[in-house]
Amino acid sequence: MIKNLGLIEAKGYDPYANLALERLLFEQTGPNCCVLYLWQNAHTVVIGRNQNALDECDVCALEAEGGHLVRRLSGGGAVYHDLGNLNFTFLIPTKDFDIAKQNAVILNALQSLGINAQATGRNDLTVDGRKFSGCAYLHEGEHSYHHGTLLVAADFGALSRYLQPSPLKLQARGVKSIRSRVVNLSELSPSLTIQQLKSALGQSFGKVFNSQVERIDSTQLDEEYLEQLRTHFASPAWNLGKKRHLSQGAEARFSWGTVRLDLEIAEGLIQQAYLWTDALAEGLPILVERALSGCALDASELRSRLEGEKIDKQVAFDLTQLVLSIAAR
Incomplete structure (x- = not known):
């Protein structure tokens, strides 16, 4: 009190x-x-x-x-x-x-x-x-x-x-x-x-x-x-801060904020990820970048690793879809 x-x-x-x-x-x-x-x-x-x-x-x-x-x-x-x-x-x-x-x-x-x-x-x-x-x-x-x-x-x-x-x-x-x-x-x-x-x-x-x-x-x-x-x-x-220099990326707008996600992908795995966002959760990029590093381009694995970092389920779902859309380009 x-x-x-x-x-x-x-x-x-x-x-x-x-x-x-x-x-x-x-x-x-x-x-x-x-x-x-x-x-x-x-x-x-x-x-x-x-x-x-x-x-x-x-x-x-x-x-x-x-x-x-x-x-x-x-x-x-x-x-x-x-x-x-x-x-x-x-x-x-x-x-x-x-x-x-x-x-x-x-x-x-x-x-x-x-x-x-x-x-x-x-x-x-x-x-x-x-x-x-x-x-x-x-x-x-x-x-x-x-x-x-x-x-x-x-x-x-x-x-x-x-x-x-x-x-x-x-x-x-x-x-x-x-x-x-x-x-x-x-x-x-x-x-x-x-x-x-x-x-x-x-x-x-x-x-x-x-x-x-x-x-x-x-x-x-x-x-x-x-x-x-x-x-x-x-x-x-x-x-x-960090400069954007990864080979693939995209911007998207969700109900919880605007994001820019950059990825380095090789042999079907995400080698590195950078996330920028105006989301109010100040610790989100660290959690996302850790979850995505070394992850396969599989929806189930992506969501599992994101949710494993205690990321909100809707945020994990939205980011999973964004990763897959970037990889498909």
Whole structure:
């Protein structure tokens, strides 16, 4: 049961430092405690843990215009951050993790500001079907977090210029572009400011969890460890990840996410597999790549090995069909 609430705001707009602080809070938030972390990144594309950076973002354009690319720890899709965007993270013990309750903090805060919003789909917050927030999650043992974006007055021109979503993803959602399905909260409430939203979130946090909210002093945190974490998040090896170089592959869209699967096949066996995805399950690629390595191109064996890795049966079925379709080309 949550008894203690903490609130902390990032000191600056450096995406690498902000993700470093998120990681430190993730590791150090104790039992019976929930921390709400509010932060902003300047001119940044944040990709999901399992996405291919060069597929999701025009990295050359972003960097030429002084922007930053960073890979987060959670799954899900790519997002654009600027100072018209406020980010939130709930850091909470896994046993107390409750998406509906955490979403209620956001929705109730917006209600107090005159905006009637809803949680929809697998991870979106919307107003009249238009998305202003996308969420993602991370679970590691006893620690979990739930984080997301809040579009207040974001630059949609930059968003459209840098992000390169799969046409399959847009088609599945019945839209022609990212811009057509998102909305800034300032469009719904023209006088809304980031500071007003921060204040409303802090008040709603205490009300939903029925406890006093204590401010966390960021100067008391381990600066040396934060710098180590920042170095990791700023690393090109982390942010660009593995390059696609296998001989066969295909992209597909399923109810649980968009995937790109690459295979190296020889003598009827899968020699190597790479999976990129915006699925919310952050550990999925490791499980899939391990299951497929050395597997024969047989539907029963493919499904058995995938399900043996504790992969959801529908996901295992969909990936089996994708593997067989790639092999048949």
